[in-house]
Each structure stands twice: as structure tokens, then as C-alpha cells.
Amino acid sequence: MSRVKREYTQVIKGKYDSKGAIKAMDILNNIPLTVEYFKTRPDVQQRIEKSINSKEYLAVYKRGTRSGFEYIPRNEGALIIRGIEIKDMSKTTQDKVVLNWGNIDKPNDFYIDDLKWKYLLRNIMKGKNIMMTGPSGCGKTDVTFKAAKALDREVIYFNLGATQDPRSTLIGNTHYSKDTGTYFSESLFVSAIQKPNTVILLDELSRAHPEAWNILMTVLDPIQRYLRLDEKSDSPTIKVAEGVSFIATANIGSEYTATRVIDRALLDRFTLLEMNVLSYEDEYKLLADKYPNVEQDTLLQLCDIIKDIRKEVKSDMPRISTSISTRATLEIAELLEDNFTLEQAVEVLVYPLFSDEGGNDSERTYVKQVVQKYLVKNTSKKLHESTEAEKIVKDLQNTIREIGE
Numbered sequence: 001m002s003r004v005k006r007e008y009t010q011v012i013k014g015k016y017d018s019k020g021a022i023k024a025m026d027i028l029n030n031i032p033l034t035v036e037y038f039k040t041r042p043d044v045q046q047r048i049e050k051s052i053n054s055k056e057y058l059a060v061y062k063r064g065t066r067s068g069f070e071y072i073p074r075n076e077g078a079l080i081i082r083g084i085e086i087k088d089m090s091k092t093t094q095d096k097v098v099l100n101w102g103n104i105d106k107p108n109d110f111y112i113d114d115l116k117w118k119y120l121l122r123n124i125m126k127g128k129n130i131m132m133t134g135p136s137g138c139g140k141t142d143v144t145f146k147a148a149k150a151l152d153r154e155v156i157y158f159n160l161g162a163t164q165d166p167r168s169t170l171i172g173n174t175h176y177s178k179d180t181g182t183y184f185s186e187s188l189f190v191s192a193i194q195k196p197n198t199v200i201l202l203d204e205l206s207r208a209h210p211e212a213w214n215i216l217m218t219v220l221d222p223i224q225r226y227l228r229l230d231e232k233s234d235s236p237t238i239k240v241a242e243g244v245s246f247i248a249t250a251n252i253g254s255e256y257t258a259t260r261v262i263d264r265a266l267l268d269r270f271t272l273l274e275m276n277v278l279s280y281e282d283e284y285k286l287l288a289d290k291y292p293n294v295e296q297d298t299l300l301q302l303c304d305i306i307k308d309i310r311k312e313v314k315s316d317m318p319r320i321s322t323s324i325s326t327r328a329t330l331e332i333a334e335l336l337e338d339n340f341t342l343e344q345a346v347e348v349l350v351y352p353l354f355s356d357e358g359g360n361d362s363e364r365t366y367v368k369q370v371v372q373k374y375l376v377k378n379t380s381k382k383l384h385e386s387t388e389a390e391k392i393v394k395d396l397q398n399t400i401r402e403i404g405e
Helices: 004-005 035-041 041-052 076-082 114-127 140-150 166-170 188-192 210-220 280-290 297-311 327-339 340-349 363-404
Strands: 010-018 022-026 030-031 055-063 071-073 130-133 156-159 171-176 183-186 199-203 226-228 235-240 247-249 272-273
Touching: 004 297, 010 041, 022 041, 022 055, 022 188, 022 297, 035 041, 041 055, 071 199, 114 130, 114 247, 140 156, 140 199, 140 247, 156 188, 166 188, 166 210, 226 327, 280 327, 297 327, 297 340, 297 363, 327 340, 340 363
Parallel strands: 130 247, 130 272, 156 199, 199 247
Antiparallel strands: 010 022, 010 055, 022 030, 055 071, 171 183, 226 235
16 A cells, blocks of 8 residues: 555545535545444544535545644545545645656556657646647547546537537527517537636537637637637626646548648747657557457457558558548447458448549559558458368378278
8 A cells, every 4th residue: 555545544525415414425434424424533524524515526535634624626636546646635625736647557458658648647736738749540539538537537528510509609698588678698619718627628629610719819828818708898707727637639631621720929828738649559458458359360460551551641652542440440340359251341331431532543443552452461361271280181191090000
């Protein structure tokens, strides 16, 4: 047990049930606190009630303190459980959290470089703005949710690429009613930025309307951090709560249509984190871990096909314009686990990604040639193995016959 875990003996998370009674759990030791327990410790019940009513804090029991109990922000309870050192987190102090980032394990079902994982966690905990760039399907959105979960933080998602009316999405709408007249209803984004220690995911920022960028300028500014509800200089403003981290994703490259070159002033408000497609070895390992029932040779064939396609896209004179994402590769492997052949899986998931214009010179024809190369190679291998096996059996039968004679 770590020194941190020895220092804290209880981390209590509670809520009221539908009848108003307290339901509480010691999440450090995974022990529910019963009615009988509260009868013997009414002081604990009072402290839990106080933490529930605050909606932001947990009650913890810490050795060496005068009363034993302290209150800590909810998201930091998960850090204690992981044995991460935290410096003086009482409600009355503004001291910064001191973390050993390496103590927070990476998710088992996702592959990311150790340094990038550590950097992402650090920036979220410090309320930094992060711009995650990389090709579609490389895991930008997925890793955001996994990092937030590791830190016990809520993620609120906004797809800015699909937004037709940025002002409505980011600020709100004015309505008219015969009974009440004109009134304003704020957007989900307005309420989201007022929630402390929240991760706000701005997906596909590179596809967003420039008006959305203009609205976000003051929100993302490290000094200003406010949202203006109107263009007028004296209009009301909403302050961004403490600890809020904005994570934006962007697909950057000529193969992505409808993307825009992001304004430099907006980019300067982010720290960049580049996400790439997985290496051959990491992608194979991910597939093998996630789909253990698929034959190893078939997964290796799939990785070989994907590797050749990606290599061609990056060549000096590419014959294809689209790559295959890790997301697509996982979908293919899922079909393999559901008893589709590799040939069937690529037919429904890969070929439609490539144009068939141009007949024998089309992108789709080239990809089919790549696929067939590995399918034929595997068939030849199996045929050879089958022939060798038949030869071994025949030799064994002859040996048995000779012994019998």
C-alpha cells in the first residue's frame, strides 16, 4: 500500500436517495456505510451531509489532523485511491495539486505513447486548453473520454463541425411567447463552462464556422476566460469556472473536405498534442488484445494490408488519396470475430472508401490488388502447410505398416 493510501483511511462519497436518506460508500476501501454505522457515528453522518449539500466535495478521514476529517474536491478522491500524492487539499486552501502523473495507468483497450498520456493528464488537471490534431479515426475523441475518466472528470461534448448556427449552440436563443413576451434561453455550452473541473470537448473545430471561432476567443483566452452573451460591449458575460479544460480536435490535411485553416489567434490559445495512427506493432497488439478469438495469421494479414495502403498514400506519387484509420481497422477485426472472412470484411468496409472511377486504373482496383496479394500469399501458405501435413501423415502410416509387417 502506498504512503498516500496509508495517510487516508476513508474517502466517503454520498448522495440522498428518493426518500431523502443518505446512501454513502467508503470508495477507498469499497465498503458501504450502513444505517447501523451512522447510529454509532452521527458526526460522520453530519460531515457526509455537508459534502453532499456542497455538490463539489468529498469527506475524507486523514491521519494526523486535529478533527480527522477534511473536505476535498470530488475529482481528487480518485487520485487518493490511486495512491497519488496530493498537497493540502482542504477547502480553505488554494494550494496546487502535486501529482506523480506516472501513477495513473493508461487504459488497457487503447494505445497511446506514455509521454503523450502523461502530457494530456497534466494539462487537463491544470485546466489547460488542448488542441488534438491528427487523421480521422486515430482516437482523439476516445482518448479524451478515457483521460477524463481516469481523472474522475465529466466530459461535455460539442460537435462544432455539425453546427449550423454557432450562436445558438454556444450562447443560446431568444424566444417569444404571448404569455411572457420575449425571453432568452441559454445554451448547454453556457451551463457547461460554469461547472468546475469539467472537460469540454470541442470536436471537429477545424470544420466549425468562423463565427464559432470568434465567440470562443475570450472563452479560451487564458486571462479573460469569459463568454460574452452579445456583441455589444456592455452585454452580460459568463465567467468560465475554475479547473475547466477545453479540448479541441482537428483533422488537418488535404484529404479532409470542409476543413478550414484555423485562425492563428485561436490556435495560440491551445497547447498542441499530435495524435498519429498506430505503428504496425501497436495496431496488431491492439487487435489481438481486443479480439483474441480471431486467428493470429488473419490479424497479421489485415495489418499488412493496412500498412501497404497507408504507405501508398504517403508516397511521392500516390495512386490512392484516402488512408485507413485505426477505427476502421477495429471495425474490420470485429467482423472477423463475427465469422466474416477477411475478404468479406474488406469488401464491405474498405472498398467503398475508394473511388471506382477509371476502371482498371481506379483507386479501388489498386486496393483490391493489394488485398489479393496477401490473400493469395496466405492461401499458398495454407496449401503448403496442408501438403506438408499430408506428407507427414503418409510417412507415419508407412512407418506403422512397416512395423506391423
